[in-house]
Amino acid sequence: MRIDDFDKLANIATEEVQHPVRQYVGHAEDILDISWSAGSFLLSASLDKNVRLWHLSQPGCLRVFWHTDFVTSVQFHPLDAQRFVSGSIDGKIRVWSIAEQQQGGVLATAQLHQDMVTAVGFSLSGGRVLAGTMRGRVRFYELAERKLEYVAQVDVRNQRGQHASGKKVTGIHSVPGQPGQFLITTNDSRLRLLDGYGILLKLKGHRNNSTQIRAGLSLDGSQVVCGSDDGWVYVWQLGPKQMAAAGSSRLAVAAQDLQGLAGKNSVYQAFQAHDAGVPVTAVAFAPPGVCDGRPSVLLSHAAGGAAAAAAAADGEGVAVRPGFAGRTVQSLLVSGGFSGAIKAITSKTFLVSLMVEFIGTMMFTFLGSTVTDKVFGPWVNGLALAVWVYSAANISGGHLNPAVTFSTLICGFYPVLHSVLYVILQFCGAIMGALLVAGLVPGVSVGMGDGAPGCFDSTIIGKGLSHSQLFGWEVGMTFTLLSVVYACGVAKPGHGSFTPLAVGLSLVACAGTGGQWTGAALNPARVVGPLAVFKCGTDVAYIYILAHILAAVLACSIFAFVSGWGPLSPFQSMKQLCIPWHQAVVMWMTGSPPSCLTHADGEQTINDVLANKPGGKCAADAPSDIAARDQA
Numbered sequence: 001m002r003i004d005d006f007d008k009l010a011n012i013a014t015e016e017v018q019h020p021v022r023q024y025v026g027h028a029e030d031i032l033d034i035s036w037s038a039g040s041f042l043l044s045a046s047l048d049k050n051v052r053l054w055h056l057s058q059p060g061c062l063r064v065f066w067h068t069d070f071v072t073s074v075q076f077h078p079l080d081a082q083r084f085v086s087g088s089i090d091g092k093i094r095v096w097s098i099a100e101q102q103q104g105g106v107l108a109t110a111q112l113h114q115d116m117v118t119a120v121g122f123s124l125s126g127g128r129v130l131a132g133t134m135r136g137r138v139r140f141y142e143l144a145e146r147k148l149e150y151v152a153q154v155d156v157r158n159q160r161g162q163h164a165s166g167k168k169v170t171g172i173h174s175v176p177g178q179p180g181q182f183l184i185t186t187n188d189s190r191l192r193l194l195d196g197y198g199i200l201l202k203l204k205g206h207r208n209n210s211t212q213i214r215a216g217l218s219l220d221g222s223q224v225v226c227g228s229d230d231g232w233v234y235v236w237q238l239g240p241k242q243m244a245a246a247g248s249s250r251l252a253v254a255a256q257d258l259q260g261l262a263g264k265n266s267v268y269q270a271f272q273a274h275d276a277g278v279p280v281t282a283v284a285f286a287p288p289g290v291c292d293g294r295p296s297v298l299l300s301h302a303a304g305g306a307a308a309a310a311a312a313a314d315g316e317g318v319a320v321r322p323g324f325a326g327r328t329v330q331s332l333l334v335s336g337g338f339s340g341a342i343k344a345i346t347s348k349t350f351l352v353s354l355m356v357e358f359i360g361t362m363m364f365t366f367l368g369s370t371v372t373d374k375v376f377g378p379w380v381n382g383l384a385l386a387v388w389v390y391s392a393a394n395i396s397g398g399h400l401n402p403a404v405t406f407s408t409l410i411c412g413f414y415p416v417l418h419s420v421l422y423v424i425l426q427f428c429g430a431i432m433g434a435l436l437v438a439g440l441v442p443g444v445s446v447g448m449g450d451g452a453p454g455c456f457d458s459t460i461i462g463k464g465l466s467h468s469q470l471f472g473w474e475v476g477m478t479f480t481l482l483s484v485v486y487a488c489g490v491a492k493p494g495h496g497s498f499t500p501l502a503v504g505l506s507l508v509a510c511a512g513t514g515g516q517w518t519g520a521a522l523n524p525a526r527v528v529g530p531l532a533v534f535k536c537g538t539d540v541a542y543i544y545i546l547a548h549i550l551a552a553v554l555a556c557s558i559f560a561f562v563s564g565w566g567p568l569s570p571f572q573s574m575k576q577l578c579i580p581w582h583q584a585v586v587m588w589m590t591g592s593p594p595s596c597l598t599h600a601d602g603e604q605t606i607n608d609v610l611a612n613k614p615g616g617k618c619a620a621d622a623p624s625d626i627a628a629r630d631q632a
Contacts, residue, residue: 024054026061032212033073037081045071051086053098065096065105073120073132078174083107085129087117093131095143110141110148119214121172124179132156132169138184138194152197156184171214175238176221177564183224185215191226193238205270206234216284220567225333227280233273233335273335273343280337350418353396357422358429360388360400365433365529369454370441378511378520386504393489393500402426402524407482407552411560412569413490415591430529438533447535455530456544457537462517467543470518474547475554477510478522482555490559524548 029047036042040056051065051074069090077083082099091112096105112133119132129141129148140151156169171185175193182194187210191203206213206228215226224236273280335343367384371377389398399405402423409419437453438446450457461470484506488499511520521527527544531537537544565572568591570584579587 022056022059024061026052032071035075035084037076039081041076041081043074043076043084045074045086047071051084051096063098067094068092072116072118073172075121077126078122078124079126083126085120085122087120087131089116091116093117093120093129093141093148095129095148108143108146108148110150112139119169119172119185121174121182123182124174124176130172130182132172132184132186134168136167136169136186136188138169138172138182140197154194154197154199156186156192156194156199158188158190170208170212173215173217175217176219178221183215183217185213185226187211191215191224191236201238203236205236206230206232211279211281213279213281218285218567220572222567223285225283225285227273227283227335227337228270229279231272231278231280231337232270233280233283233333234270273333273337278338280335282337283333283335285333350421354421354425356392356396357399358425358432360392360396360398361426361429361525362433362436364388364400365430365454365526366436368526369434369437369530372453374516378508378515381511381520382504382506382508384504385507386500389503390500396422398500400426400525401481401522403478403482403522403548403552404485406549407485407556408490408566410553411556412566412572412588414566415568415587416589418591426525427528430525431532432529434529434533437530446533449534450536452530452534452536454526455534455536456519456521456527457540460519461540465517467540470540471543471547473514473518474521474544475551477514477518477520478548478551479554480510481506481522482551483558486555486559486563490563518544522548 024044027044027046027048027050031044031046033045034042042054042056044052044054046052047070049067049069049071051067051071052061053063053065054061065086067086067088067090069088071086071088073087075085077085083095083097085093085095087093091114093110093112094106095108097107098105100107110129110131112131115137116134117131118134121130122128123130127143128151129143131139131141133139136155136157138154138156140153141148142151157167167187169184169186171183173183175181175183180196181200184192184194185208186192187208189204189206189208192199193201193203203215203224203226206226207230208226209229211229213227213229215224217224222238224238226234228234273283364384368381371380373380385400388400392398392400399408399422405414405419405422405426408414409416414422434454435446438444441453444453451459465473481503484502488502507520507522510522514520521544524545527537527541531541560569560571567573568588570581570588573579573584573587574581
């Protein structure tokens with residue numbers, strides 16, 4: 001078992017990890033599961049019938065926890081890192097205390113009859129223990145003092161078909177920020193999102209027939225990642241309806257099911273991470289900051305197989321399965337499989353995203369500025385926006401609008417430094433687009449003043465429209481556009497490929513109504529580009545830009561109120577990562593979190609307890625004493 005160094009993995013497509021920080025030796029058989037605590041403690045479960053405790057600062061194991069049979073799963077308590085739960089082939093669920101010595105550290109046990117424990121997990125509060133079984137069941141237990149009290153059982157299986165009898169549960173994860181929701185991985189090629197004791201959503205697309213594959217969640221719970229028997233990695237996006245709080249009404253769940261294809265989400269993003277046919281058994285989102293501080297984008301390539309592998313080797317991105325709903329992946333992905341290789345996957349360099357924003361804004365400005373028909377003008381602008389958002393979405397996110405970038409910045413979806421570069425390239429793209437208009441449209445020249453194509457000046461502002469009315473129209477229309485971006489592109493990614501069309505249609509609607517009064521700019525770059533080239537609209541440009549800024553703030557505020565802040569927002573990172581305000585602000589500015597991201601609760605206590613344990617010597621119970629201890 002080894003711990004790898006990710007510091008050198010920024011700005012690459014696919015790279016095999018070659019630089020272990022530390023390598024641990026101690027288990028005599030294969031390791032089946034590992035679990036990290038916030039304070040860099042590590043638990044490993046193995047076929048050699050024990051769980052071992054390690055720490056990143058120590059060269060050897062700190063303690064051994066013996067079982068009577070293979071240990072299939074282990075997980076730290078989410079709030080008290082002095083405790084953990086383990087599951088074993090012997091059908092027992094054990095909750096352990098690292099600090100306590102009596103009874104070998106076992107606090108509570110529960111026995112499954114005629115079944116095997118294949119996965120274990122805690123609820124977010126740590127008050128409940130979940131156990132997955134070989135027969136496709138998830139059992140809920142209440143952890144009260146030194147007892148595990150049975151609460152309920154959920155059969156995670158299909159109602160008909162070859163898997164109706166139930167398949168092995170291979171993973172249990174609590175959904176961050178959603179108490180009562182759990183992501184369950186099973187050997188029937190399905191992931192299931194449990195809400196309480198009901199199945200809220202099924203995710204499918206990958207292949208998992210018999211391998212010990214576990215799905216993972218991003219830090220904010222918005223994305224699900226899972227390996228597959230076919231050597232590909234699959235990513236799903238969870239929207240607010242799919243992550244509805246526990247206790248939703250049956251009517252609300254039924255409505256979501258109808259919208260989500262009867263509760264199934266087969267819209268995924270997939271890419272080949274390892275050799276074809278080599279199962280990918282483990283995939284995880286790397287902690288924020290080990291990449292380059294921005295959401296990574298997995299690029300689409302038409303070719304697969306050897307061509308895709310060559311593209312990845314050249315840093316051109318990784319192959320993406322056709323027909324997926326294009327989404328950005330919020331972090332570096334780390335994967336491992338039967339090949340024995342650990343690989344890190346991220347996107348092309350950030351320079352490519354900047355160039356795409358430049359080109360997209362340039363062409364949108366050029367196409368939107370040259371149309372003269374007032375009837376078809378809104379449609380031309382809307383379709384031009386949809387086309388270029390669709391083209392840029394999988395690479396840069398398809399902003400093409402400083403108002404979109406600014407709004408997602410203050411909402412915490414993009415870091416400040418990268419957003420500033422986006423805005424600069426968008427303005428430069430708009431200026432280049434206006435230069436194209438000056439060079440390709442007869443009778444148009446640089447510096448011609450008001451009335452030039454694409455200008456937002458007195459010649460297109462409705463007669464009698466005051467500056468305050470102009471401001472109000474632009475605020476309302478820009479807010480509409482940004483609300484569609486948030487609703488379709490951020491909050492509900494299940495719309496997939498329809499998001500660019502929805503954004504384009506929102507521009508058509510706004511331009512068709514308010515365009516007669518203001519020209520419907522809705523984009524600061526569309527104002528600044530012609531202004532810089534033709535010297536037009538100098539008396540009203542500031543009104544447009546201020547309106548767009550206010551609309552960006554309003555759209556972000558409402559989205560944050562309804563769906564929460566983005567992962568880089570200081571409000572979110574302080575809560576999720578337990579870091580002080582100034583460090584959260586630095587993370588929002590740069591996209592890179594502080595080097596030390598540790599929870600204060602419980603970690604120092606473990607260090608104190610184990611302070612007298614020299615590295616490399618493990619305190620172990622004798623295997624012969626296990627049966628007597630379990631009986632007690």
